[in-house]
Amino acid sequence: MAKKAVYVCVKRDITHPISWALKEFEGRISVRYFDTTKLLGVALTDAEEGIVIILDSVMAEESTLPFAAAQKAEKPFLKFLLIVSSGTSKEEVIGIIQSKVVSGVLIRPFTAEQVSDNIYKLCSFEKPTEVPWYMKTGLQ
Numbered sequence: 001m002a003k004k005a006v007y008v009c010v011k012r013d014i015t016h017p018i019s020w021a022l023k024e025f026e027g028r029i030s031v032r033y034f035d036t037t038k039l040l041g042v043a044l045t046d047a048e049e050g051i052v053i054i055l056d057s058v059m060a061e062e063s064t065l066p067f068a069a070a071q072k073a074e075k076p077f078l079k080f081l082l083i084v085s086s087g088t089s090k091e092e093v094i095g096i097i098q099s100k101v102v103s104g105v106l107i108r109p110f111t112a113e114q115v116s117d118n119i120y121k122l123c124s125f126e127k128p129t130e131v132p133w134y135m136k137t138g139l140q
Helices: 014-026 037-043 065-074 090-100 112-122
Strands: 004-009 028-033 050-056 080-085 103-106
Touching: 004 014, 004 037, 014 028, 014 112, 037 050, 037 065, 050 065, 050 112, 065 080, 080 090, 080 112, 090 103, 103 112
Parallel strands: 004 028, 004 050, 050 080, 080 103
Antiparallel strands: none
């Protein structure tokens, strides 16, 4: 089975939590990190099916939605998981989802399990019944 590609373009403050959440997919996905949407755009020029993009809604003080919409129009097979700030209004989030540009939305703060659930859905992986030890909450 070919590895799914996951491209991550987020602010530095959430790079580590996302990489931690993606650990359970080692061997099943290949992850590439990008600092700007410009670099991400270059990587997507020869994109093929099976790419999931984790994208911060704001990079360098600019909205990334126009970038995502342009990429989605050009390559409809791309799947975007958008991360929005907790200050984003409910109406804005609903509008983003209804636009069909993004396949999933996470609102800050989020858990590793939420990232994991979205990756299972977007990559069409079957979710195991056992939760990895590092994602368990509470003591047993």
